[in-house]
Amino acid sequence: MSGAVSKIELAASFPTLRDEDWKYTDLSRPIAIAQQWLDSGSNEQPPDADLIDSIKAAADAAWIVIANGELLEASSTGLQEAGIEVSLLSSDEPAIDVPLANLNTQFRTGGIRIRVIEDRLDQRPIGLLVIDSAAGAPVMSQARVDIELDERAAARFIEYHVSSGDDEHYSNSLIRLNLAADASVEYLRFQDRALHHSQTARLNVRLERGSRLTHGGIDLGGRLSRNDLKIDIAGPDAVATFNGLYVAGTGQHIDNHTRVDHRVGPAVSDQEYRGILSGRSRAVWNGKAIVHRGADGTDAQQANHNLLLSERSEIDAKPELEIYADEVKCAHGTTVGQLDERALFYLRCRGLDESRAKRVLTRAFAATIVERAPIAELHELIGERVEQRLRELGDAS
Amino acid sequence: MSTESEHLESIVNRRYEHGFVTDIETESLPPGLDEGVIRAISARKREPEWMLEWRLQAYRQWLEMTEPEWAHVHYKKIDYNAISYFAAPKSDDDRPKSLDEVDPKLLETYDKLGIPLHERARLAGVAVDAVFDSVSVATTFKEKLSEAGVIFCSFSEAVENHPELVKKYLGSVVPRRDNFFAALNSAVFSDGSFVYIPKGVRCPMELSTYFRINAANTGQFERTLIVADEGSHVSYLEGCTAPMRDENQLHAAVVELVAMEGAEIKYSTVQNWYPGDEEGRGGIYNFVTKRGDCRGANSKISWTQVETGSAITWKYPSCILRGDNSVGEFYSVAVANNLQQADTGTKMIHIGRNTSSTIVSKGISAGRAQNAYRGLVRVMPQASGARNHTQCDSLLIGKECGAHTFPYMEIKNPTAKVEHEATTSKISADQLFYCRQRGISEEDAVNMIVNGFCKEVFNELPMEFAVEAQALLNVSLEGAVG
Numbered sequence: 001m002s003g004a005v006s007k008i009e010l011a012a013s014f015p016t017l018r019d020e021d022w023k024y025t026d027l028s029r030p031i032a033i034a035q036q037w038l039d040s041g042s043n044e045q046p047p048d049a050d051l052i053d054s055i056k057a058a059a060d061a062a063w064i065v066i067a068n069g070e071l072l073e074a075s076s077t078g079l080q081e082a083g084i085e086v087s088l089l090s091s092d093e094p095a096i097d098v099p100l101a102n103l104n105t106q107f108r109t110g111g112i113r114i115r116v117i118e119d120r121l122d123q124r125p126i127g128l129l130v131i132d133s134a135a136g137a138p139v140m141s142q143a144r145v146d147i148e149l150d151e152r153a154a155a156r157f158i159e160y161h162v163s164s165g166d167d168e169h170y171s172n173s174l175i176r177l178n179l180a181a182d183a184s185v186e187y188l189r190f191q192d193r194a195l196h197h198s199q200t201a202r203l204n205v206r207l208e209r210g211s212r213l214t215h216g217g218i219d220l221g222g223r224l225s226r227n228d229l230k231i232d233i234a235g236p237d238a239v240a241t242f243n244g245l246y247v248a249g250t251g252q253h254i255d256n257h258t259r260v261d262h263r264v265g266p267a268v269s270d271q272e273y274r275g276i277l278s279g280r281s282r283a284v285w286n287g288k289a290i291v292h293r294g295a296d297g298t299d300a301q302q303a304n305h306n307l308l309l310s311e312r313s314e315i316d317a318k319p320e321l322e323i324y325a326d327e328v329k330c331a332h333g334t335t336v337g338q339l340d341e342r343a344l345f346y347l348r349c350r351g352l353d354e355s356r357a358k359r360v361l362t363r364a365f366a367a368t369i370v371e372r373a374p375i376a377e378l379h380e381l382i383g384e385r386v387e388q389r390l391r392e393l394g395d396a397s
Numbered sequence: 398m399s400t401e402s403e404h405l406e407s408i409v410n411r412r413y414e415h416g417f418v419t420d421i422e423t424e425s426l427p428p429g430l431d432e433g434v435i436r437a438i439s440a441r442k443r444e445p446e447w448m449l450e451w452r453l454q455a456y457r458q459w460l461e462m463t464e465p466e467w468a469h470v471h472y473k474k475i476d477y478n479a480i481s482y483f484a485a486p487k488s489d490d491d492r493p494k495s496l497d498e499v500d501p502k503l504l505e506t507y508d509k510l511g512i513p514l515h516e517r518a519r520l521a522g523v524a525v526d527a528v529f530d531s532v533s534v535a536t537t538f539k540e541k542l543s544e545a546g547v548i549f550c551s552f553s554e555a556v557e558n559h560p561e562l563v564k565k566y567l568g569s570v571v572p573r574r575d576n577f578f579a580a581l582n583s584a585v586f587s588d589g590s591f592v593y594i595p596k597g598v599r600c601p602m603e604l605s606t607y608f609r610i611n612a613a614n615t616g617q618f619e620r621t622l623i624v625a626d627e628g629s630h631v632s633y634l635e636g637c638t639a640p641m642r643d644e645n646q647l648h649a650a651v652v653e654l655v656a657m658e659g660a661e662i663k664y665s666t667v668q669n670w671y672p673g674d675e676e677g678r679g680g681i682y683n684f685v686t687k688r689g690d691c692r693g694a695n696s697k698i699s700w701t702q703v704e705t706g707s708a709i710t711w712k713y714p715s716c717i718l719r720g721d722n723s724v725g726e727f728y729s730v731a732v733a734n735n736l737q738q739a740d741t742g743t744k745m746i747h748i749g750r751n752t753s754s755t756i757v758s759k760g761i762s763a764g765r766a767q768n769a770y771r772g773l774v775r776v777m778p779q780a781s782g783a784r785n786h787t788q789c790d791s792l793l794i795g796k797e798c799g800a801h802t803f804p805y806m807e808i809k810n811p812t813a814k815v816e817h818e819a820t821t822s823k824i825s826a827d828q829l830f831y832c833r834q835r836g837i838s839e840e841d842a843v844n845m846i847v848n849g850f851c852k853e854v855f856n857e858l859p860m861e862f863a864v865e866a867q868a869l870l871n872v873s874l875e876g877a878v879g
Contacts, residue, residue, distance in 0.1 A: 314809040325796065331819060
């Protein structure tokens with residue numbers, strides 16, 4: 001796998017702050033982890049079985065467990081699920097030529113392919129549990145999943161990221177999701193990592209004619225977390241809806257980059273990301289919509305709203321539009337601020353004390369995204385985790 | 398659809414109105430750039446030693462820098478050694494003291510441009526410091542200004558007569574090594590304008606300069622420095638047209654504004670450089686660094702620009718809101734047609750407390766042009782109570798043009814309130830139909846819609862400029878239907 005790669009070569013395969021797409025996210029910590037991992041060899045630790053069990057108990061899904069980048073067959077319950085085929089990914093899968101995807105290709109040891117054959121929207125979701133664990137020395141791992149949906153096939157997915165173990169870990173995941181004509185996917189990515197873990201995660205989606213993606217991304221944990229969501233609209237009448245929520249406290253850096261390529265029209269993309277920042281934290285949101293020549297009838301909407309709750313939090317937001325067609329409807333809006341004073345006043349008039357009123361409004365701000373998240377039966381679980389995280393952060397500040 | 402393409406063709410075939418060359422002998426330096434050229438420029442302008450040293454340092458810094466490539470524009474690499482860095486009208490040694498002494502051929506040029514300098518200056522009460530190529534040749538209303546204590550002169554004169562002011566403020570807003578083009582300008586700047594408004598003075602008239610490029614292969618590198626001392630007020634107008642040329646002409650200007658406590662500077666630009674022909678041949682490369690520093694509390698800097706010309710525009714008039722309660726504004730209309738490329742916007746850097754900024758950007762793309770808004774709003778940790786509102790709209794006319802938005806927001810203070818909104822639209826068939834039903838011709842309807850789209854910006858322009866800008870826009874988009 002790693003072959004004769006030197007530490008310097010390894011570091012060179014990471015993007016730097018000089019790369020426009022990485023201007024606000026410093027990968028020196030993941031690089032250090034990767035280099036130490038290269039030095040010290042394998043320190044992967046079997047993941048915490050209790051943690052896996054508790055997640056499986058909390059959410060009913062056909063679970064496919066990926067531990068430190070490899071399929072953990074013993075814990076996986078979704079390998080024989082009806083309507084899907086799960087196999088190991090061969091080593092010659094097509095490359096995605098961006099820096100961290102290349103890193104994944106270079107260093108991955110496992111890889112899973114999932115094919116969805118029929119419409120199973122009304123059945124339990126397919127769960128991808130990405131769990132990483134390091135002990136004794138830092139570890140880097142590469143999770144890799146390829147998902148294909150046949151024509152008119154449909155499925156629901158949970159991509160659940162957690163970590164166990166006391167040492168630092170860096171996880172770099174790469175997931176491809178291809179939807180054939182009229183296929184449909186509901187996809188929830190839930191990142192609830194330990195605060196000493198870093199991760200970069202890429203999801204590349206391709207939408208053919210009439211296909212439909214509803215995506216929700218929730219980021220609560222991790223020291224550094226970067227998500228790249230790239231959606232290629234390759235067929236007309238495709239619809240992509242994606243929303244995200246990030247909650248960060250001291251020491252956390254959460255970066256969401258989305259990019260939609262409208263190659264043909266008519267098609268719709270609609271995204272809304274919301275962030276709550278407290279303590280000494282930083283978040284980045286970069287939404288890019290590219291309407292290619294001839295993609296008439298495109299409707300691309302972007303929104304990003306941020307609540308800064310502390311003196312030392314920072315948000316770097318960049319809603320980008322690149323438009324090469326004229327029959328389009330594109331708009332974006334971004335706001336940064338504090339809680340609405342009038343709303344606070346309203347609640348205080350009704351007898352809530354200030355901290356209570358603030359809590360109510362902060363939760364309402366987050367709830368908008370949680371309620372819109374796909375896979376309704378998980379709303380309660382996620383809502384509880386968001387609530388718990390907000391409480392932790394509230395106690396800290 | 399066919400009328401649409403006909404109309405588009407008529408835009409494409411529109412010729413540059415102001416395309417001609419005045420046949421005046423110019424005394425140029427041979428193409429190329431080295432320390433010798435800089436010494437020659439400095440010597441020809443009889444500059445003091447410190448000015449030469451400043452230029453040389455800028456040149457040495459420039460040598461270490463690389464040309465930026467991040468803008469959304471594409472052009473053939475510029476050969477900086479193929480450009481002549483100095484051209485002056487021959488009569489440099491005995492410059493005219495009044496309009497009567499001005500070379501009649503120059504005056505003819507202004508006539509062709511529709512700018513009867515003397516008449517217009519008198520009628521409109523505007524002092525005009527006309528830059529023809531690189532050296533100022535006519536300055537009016539100086540006496541009236543000097544009565545008020547206002548210094549308004551060419552940059553060369555300022556270096557000669559007000560060295561203490563120039564030394565104090567030159568490069569204090571745009572440092573020599575700020576960026577590649579600013580460094581180049583700092584090394585070779587030919588001339589420009591200098592304005593100083595003393596404490597508590599409201600400048601008695603609007604100041605205006607007409608820039609013009611006239612000699613083949615000559616880059617023009619103006620340097621403008623405006624200092625508004627405590628409690629003063631000035632409105633500065635800048636407009637430019639350029640003769641038709643086949644070679645690309647490089648224009649790398651630097652504008653520095655300093656507003657002290659309670660001062661206000663309003664800087665308006667109508668830019669109509671030669672945009673190149675239908676195939677994108679020729680046209681000005683307009684790489685400009687414009688920045689204002691709200692140095693004192695309660696100061697205000699307002700940029701208004703109407704950009705219709707240039708093959709390539711690379712321009713981000715910015716405000717550093719250093720003083721508490723200072724205000725920055727940016728109002729822009731950018732029109733790109735044929736193969737024009739514009740990458741323009743602003744930066745608002747909030748440093749002081751309770752600072753506020755407003756950005757209104759209107760981009761119009763037609764033909765095969767690319768028009769990008771690029772902006773930065775940065776709120777520093779100490780800038781409590783900062784407020785920004787950005788509105789950024791694009792109008793597309795035709796199927797082959799592009800409209801892009803790259804707004805950066807970097808917010809490091811929780812009390813900041815920052816809002817950004819952007820929309821993209823075209824002139825819809827419904828809108829046109831509605832107007833035509835009411836007896837308005839298609840062309841008038843388009844003009845009306847476009848002018849309505851730009852109204853917020855035109856409202857910010859001084860009156861006579863607003864009229865000019867509106868006319869310019871109507872000509873630019875003659876008959877265009879989206």
